[in-house]
Amino acid sequence: MLPKLNLIAAACENMGIGHNNNLPWRLKTEMDYFTRMTSKTKHQDKKNVVIMGRKTWDSIPKKFKPLNNRINFILSRSDLVLSEYKDVYSFKSLADAINKLNEHNFKNLYENIWVIGGSHIYDECMKSEYFYRLYLTRIHKAFECDTFFPALPEGLKEVSDEDVPKEVQNEKGIDFTYHVYENVNFKD
Numbered sequence: 001m002l003p004k005l006n007l008i009a010a011a012c013e014n015m016g017i018g019h020n021n022n023l024p025w026r027l028k029t030e031m032d033y034f035t036r037m038t039s040k041t042k043h044q045d046k047k048n049v050v051i052m053g054r055k056t057w058d059s060i061p062k063k064f065k066p067l068n069n070r071i072n073f074i075l076s077r078s079d080l081v082l083s084e085y086k087d088v089y090s091f092k093s094l095a096d097a098i099n100k101l102n103e104h105n106f107k108n109l110y111e112n113i114w115v116i117g118g119s120h121i122y123d124e125c126m127k128s129e130y131f132y133r134l135y136l137t138r139i140h141k142a143f144e145c146d147t148f149f150p151a152l153p154e155g156l157k158e159v160s161d162e163d164v165p166k167e168v169q170n171e172k173g174i175d176f177t178y179h180v181y182e183n184v185n186f187k188d
């Protein structure tokens, strides 16, 4: 069976996702949703894998590193020093990360795979045969951004997920909505 990549991202009206290697907004409800979705497993003895680019890893405050209860995969073309962290792996390419996900022994350890950004990683994953779903939070406000979500590919259909609230969310006067898009070309 192919590894199934679930992408999760929050984008504002201009599809911006980041500014100065940080999030352009502070929305606790959205952050809690991200943590809940990427951490939740059916089996207590398994964790999910989160895949991120090196800049996204750098943007996580030290006290929150690695993202807890999840196996952290970091993509970088440099040699990262990560020995102080448990459950953290670095890979030089997405293909290397996929090879790890396909390893027989490693397969027993994880349940779901979440790709958590940034921009190029989302793009590469959406173009791959492993792209299954995009969980996109649309923030209905414009923010100044220097990093953007890539163009959405053809062949997405909006689906529902019982874990994803359907109603409009509001925090600090900002409306946002959760969306789930499935890649109709994904072959299980």
Ligand SMILES: NC(=O)c1ccc[n+]([C@@H]2O[C@H](COP(=O)([O-])OP(=O)(O)OC[C@H]3O[C@@H](n4cnc5c(N)ncnc54)[C@H](OP(=O)(O)O)[C@@H]3O)[C@@H](O)[C@H]2O)c1
Pocket: 008, 009, 010, 011, 016, 017, 018, 019, 020, 021, 022, 023, 052, 053, 054, 055, 056, 057, 059, 075, 076, 077, 078, 091, 092, 093, 094, 116, 117, 118, 119, 120, 121, 124, 147
């Ligand atoms: N709103 C959201 O949902 C969301 C989610 C994630 C991130 N963000 C924001 O986005 C910004 C960071 O994203 P970003 O797009 O600038 O950077 P990024 O994707 O997190 O990291 C880019 C780095 O990842 C490595 N990389 C990328 N593709 C690779 C590949 N195929 N193989 C090996 N390594 C690869 C390279 O690291 P090296 O340079 O070390 O080689 C590259 O410089 C921040 O502002 C962050 O807050 C927002």
